[in-house]
Amino acid sequence: MAAPASGGPRFPLLARAYPLIAAALAAALLVALDRRPLRSFDTYFHLRFGQEFLDGWSIAHPGQLSTASTNDWVPTQWLPQVVLARIADDLGTTGLVLAFSLLVVGFAVATYLLLRRHADSAVAITLTLVVILGCLPSLSLRPQVLSYLFLVAVLGAWDRARASGRAPWPLVPLGWLWATCHGMWVVGVAACAFLAVLVVLERRPGRGRALALLAVPAGMLLASLATPVGPRLLSAVLLVNSRSDFFAEWAAPDLVSIGAAPLTALAALAVVLLVRRRDVGLYELGLLAMGGAFAVYSGRTLPLALITLAALVASELGRRRPHRPVGRSEALVVLGLAAVVLAVAPSQSLLDDPAARVRPFASRLDALPAGSRVLTDWPVGGVLLWLEPRLDVPLHGYGDVYTEDELQRYADLDHLEPGWDDTVDRLAPRVALLPDDSALAYALERDGWSVQQRTKELVLLAPPPGQTRTDPNRPD
Known part of the structure; x- marks a missing residue:
């Protein structure tokens, strides 16, 4: 039996089959997850608040549902709340299941494409599975999942900006959208500013191009404050930071647990890969620092840490293994599996509905x-x-x-x-x-x-x- 060609995989058949097997496992995991779209009781109060906005509440100055709550609050999730309430009114539970399936499938596909930019399909799908597993406790029909998806977009945009030197202007309207969808919009602005500084320091462009790169996070911030809520969004950020004692997901997470194992594994692998390099770039160190900050800040930001560290690991592993860009057949497989998950979702019985x-x-x-x-x-x-x-x-x-x-x-x-x-x-x-x-x-x-x-x-x-x-x- 002839030996494999130099530099080729030792088991070429397994190497070809593995990405398909792992992709099928990811699809099966998403199908199982689709049976639990309403497992978080938060979904129901989001639906109620969305209905109140549909029925006439002011977005800038909303009302109260009970005299037992009196805070002058700021809505930070009104757009997905309104959309979910409208879906529930028009399509009922089936519509909510489809909305959740579309959300998690979109998140999985976007994560895969982000990782695939730097690594081959085997590495990208493996890391995507790790991210999904680590995010499972946080994946339900809640607006916060949009923040995970938007962070993928931010990382992908600065990935391209780092390579091309061109400012990622589409992030500015994303800032507006993010600020209407979830309170972690400020995390997106902060991440954008941090990555912009890293790209400028690494590329050392001329003054005009540097100012353009740095103008993107500034534009995101201004766009965020131009929503119907206005500058009061900033006070909502301070409000959340003062309440971690009352809500466990905003408290510091327990990183030494089974649930945190995917994150711990990614962090350890990222450190090992960077230590083995002699020419570690400032951008890679910045991603490691950003992922670490997300990991220790709160339970709600753990998914952001998973996404960031997975992107770093994919980039490092991709340096060691040559890979081709996504081709037509691979794109068809990804779209086909996504379509299967979406088609199966409405036919399943629901579990874990509070x-x-x-x-x-x-x-x-x-x-x-x-x-x-x-x-x-x-x-x-x-x-x-x-x-x-x-x-x-x-x-x-x-x-x-x-x-x-x-x-x-x-x-x-x-x-x-x-x-x-x-x-x-x-x-x-x-x-x-x-x-x-x-x-x-x-x-x-x-x-x-x-x-x-x-x-x-x-x-x-x-x-x-x-x-x-x-x-x-x-x-x-």
Whole structure:
């Protein structure tokens, strides 16, 4: 048997088949993910807020869903919220499933094409799988997935600018779009500014071209502040930074865990590859630093770290293995697999839908008078906002609408800290719908609240006779 040609793969058949096998695995993973588009309760409050904007809320000065939240908040996700609400109105759950499938397929394909620019198909699809696996906890029908997709666009644009020296002006309108879709728009502007400086320092262009490159992030910032919300978007950034104590995904992540293994592996591989090089460029070091910053900043920015580090690893591995650009047959395979995932998505039964826990209580909730206040935890409240819009749901998890004092008060309520019963009295709920094993549900039962209905997961409680009253702070 003849030996393989010098420099060729040891197992040429496996080398040819592997990218197709890995691509099929990625498609199967996306098909499985499509069965869980609504697994995050956040999807439901996004739908409700989108419906309120459709029904007349001002984007610049939106209203409140309950007198239990009083913060003068700034909408940072209004465009996808409106789009999702419109899809739900016109196409129902099928439309939402298709929207989610399109979102995750688009993210996967864009990531693959970004990585494929620097590496062969085997490396690109392997790293794409690693990114998808690492992002799984964050992939649901929420506007934040758009931020992941937009970061791919930013990295790709500066990749091309680094090679050509031309300013990536399309990022300026992307800045406007990003600022209407998700609060991480400021991360996009910061990343754009950082990469622009790296390209200028590395290429050392003339003054005119350098100014053009640096004008791109400035243009992104100006475009971001020209949305219907206006400059108030900057105050929303400061608001998020002050609330990491109340929302786990904005706290520093635990990088020593199974869930963080894809990120840890990419970071370690990136460091090893760069250490082995003698001519490491400033741009590569910048990508490593940016990926590291995303990794340690918060749980919500972990996907951004995965994307950034995968791009760096692809670039380094591509230096060691020659590769051809994407050809027609490869493009057809990618588009074909994407089409299969999109076609299969609507026919699947849904899993992990938090609304399924709440629907058994629909008849009792529907019997309540309009405006009745229902005490919940964050997940149940988020679902009720959409399923029962006629009710007053004070706790629902959309943190922007609460002051810090309100967030602290409701956190104390959940943990039965001193004063929790005063908070219940202040809310004056007509009923409570809570996890059956929660400390608050147990405390309310102990205090005389009666069980109206119970399932394996939730319990509906009513206050003792004579305790139900109208909240004096609630308008008639």
